[in-house]
Amino acid sequence: MEAFLKRFFPDVYGKMRGDTEISNYCKFDSQLLTVFTSSLYVAGLVSTLVASSVSSRFGRRTSMLVGGAVFVAGSAIGGAALNVYMLILGRVLLGVGLGFTNQSIPLYLSEMAPPQYRGAFSNAFELCISLGILIANLVNYGVQRIEGGWGWRISLSLAAVPASFLAFGALFLPETPSNVLQCSADHNQAKVLLQRLRGTSNVQKELDDLISASAVSRTIRHPFRNITKRKYRPQLVMAILIPFFNQITGINVINFYAPVMFRTIGLKESTSLMSTxxxxxxxxxxxxxxxxxxxxxxxxxxxIVGGIQMIISQFTIGVILAKQLKDHGGMEKDYAYLVLTFMCIFVTGFGWSWGPLTYLVPTEISPLEIRSAGQSIVVAVMFMVTFVIGQTFLAMLCHLKYGTFLLFGGWVCVMTVFVYFLLPETKKIPMEQMEQVWRRHWFWKRVVGEEGVEVRTVEAANLSNPNTNPNPN
Structure with missing residues (x-):
């Protein structure tokens, strides 16, 4: 919103409104604007590592409660901001809230869901994020018409509403059966909860799998150190590369810089906001x-289908910008709307592939003893890469121009090939039996081997049997 830029980032506002000598690609290149955008990701990166310990020791529900409460505080401070420092403080608190919630909610959903519907349950998380962004875009479009230029305060403050629902609702949620066993080893409580969740009393097989997994989990004192062991190498690689690839698709260019992009190609403020x-x-x-x-x-x-869709979109946008958007002057409206069309194709491909699956796959492939640490790595990598992109995108757009989109398109090619060769299918496989996937895979079976799986199975059997003496001598 122009009133927001004018109040907190006057240099950007001045370049956008008056300086015709500056390249179209460079009008929004501002270090202060970059710091404001990126501060959220630094805070999220640090807080998600803390959230791992909180989730393991006190439960997924506690992390959701903390995240929601901190997010409410950040929204309030941002909406009441009197200067850019107060604005950044509010954004830092938002990052802390996101660090906790993005770490705990995917874990909670995956552990609560039946195996045959786990994908749908977990993907609902991304759907809710997308709905939230859509509502925020609609709010931005509406409040930018308010006279006096204070509509941005409504936009920032309203973020407290869903966060309040999350924090309040977390008070009434049950813990997951996995977390009950991990924290208290109360088999009866876990069984009753499983029966309520599954709607049947026949849950013994699933309960036995959870008891075995939790028995191993309770022996782990340093999950971040443990996840580096050879037998967890596939999970560690996926926990790092999947969120890394998620961010270098260029999706946050669309999410956070879409209004900037649409202004760059010549659309007016209201049209730009409606395009988002x-x-x-x-x-x-x-x-x-x-x-x-x-x-x-x-x-x-x-x-794979989403990857191919994004490749076509990014390269097409790059070619259109190369041909139609020069350093000075505008772009023909028809071509501007063509760019918008391919951005819609891009976000559609992302929305049914890398968007929801980035939270689902690393969580479901991780055994209980490293699951919380693995999810923290996922969220930390996402925040770290988003921070780097946030710090560099406006400068990259200024210097690489249309080549920015060709670069993102090249990365999407790499990640699609990675999935084709190195990511096995995991649908409908119980989380406690996911090790079989790696033992059958043409590449990963050479990494994990049979020995690590057999040792873990024996450990689980011994620890879950109270009559077994692990040291008979």
Missing amino acids: VVTRIFATTSNVIAIVAVDRLGRRVLF
């Missing part, structure tokens, strides 16, 4: 499709 609404509608629709398709078609199909 349009792209988000497409993204939200694709999230719904992902919920329906993920447990039917599988994770690999969605990854």
Whole structure:
């Protein structure tokens, strides 16, 4: 919003409104604006590592409660900001809230869901994020019309509403059966909870799997050190590379810089904000499709189809900008709307592939003893890469121009090939039996071997049997 830029980032506002000598690609290149955008990611990176210990020791529900409460505080400070420092403080608190919630909610959903519907449950998390962004875009479009230029305060403050629902609702949620066993080893409580969740009394097989997993989990004192062991190498690689690839698709260029991009190619403020609404509608629709398709078609199909879709979109946008948007002057409106069309195709591909599956796959492939640490790594990598992109994108756009989108497109090619060769299918496989996937994979079976799996199985059997003496001598 122009009133927001004028109040807190006057140099950017001045370049946007008056300086015709500055390249179209460089008008929003501001270190202060970059710091404001990126501060959220630094805070999220640090807080998600703390959230891992909180989730393991005190439960997933506690992390959700902490995250929601801190997010409310950040929204209030941001909405009441009197200067840019107060604005950044509010954004830092938002980052802390996101660090806790992004670490705990995917864990909670995956552990609560039946195996045959785990993909749909987990993808609902991305759908809710997408709906939230859509509502935020609609709010931005509406409040920018308020006279006096204070509509941005409404935009920032309203973020406290869903956070309040989350914090309040967490008070009434049960803990997951896995976490009950991990924290208290109360088999009866876990069994009763499983029976309520599954709607049947026949849950003994699933309970036995959870008891074995929790027995191993309770022997682990340093999960971040443990996840580096050879037998967990596939999970560690996926926990690092999947969120890394998620961010270098360029999706946050669309999420956070879409208004900047649309202003760059010549659209007016209201049209620019409405364009972000349009792209988000497409993204939200694709999230719904992902919920329906993920447990039917599988994770690999969605990854690959979405990847091909994003490759075509990024390269096409790059070519259009190369031909039609020069350093000075505008772009013809028809071509501007063509760019918008391919951005919609891009977010649709992301919305049913890398968007929801980035939270689902690393969580479901990790055994209980490293699951919380693995999810923290996922969120930390996402925040770290997003921070780097946030710090560099506006400068990259200024210097690489249309080449920025060709660069992102090249990365999408790499990650699609990675999925094709190195990510096995995991649909409908119980989380406690996921080790079989790596033992059958053409590459990963050479890494994990049979020995690590056998040792872990014996350990689980011994620890879950109170009559077994691990040291008979």
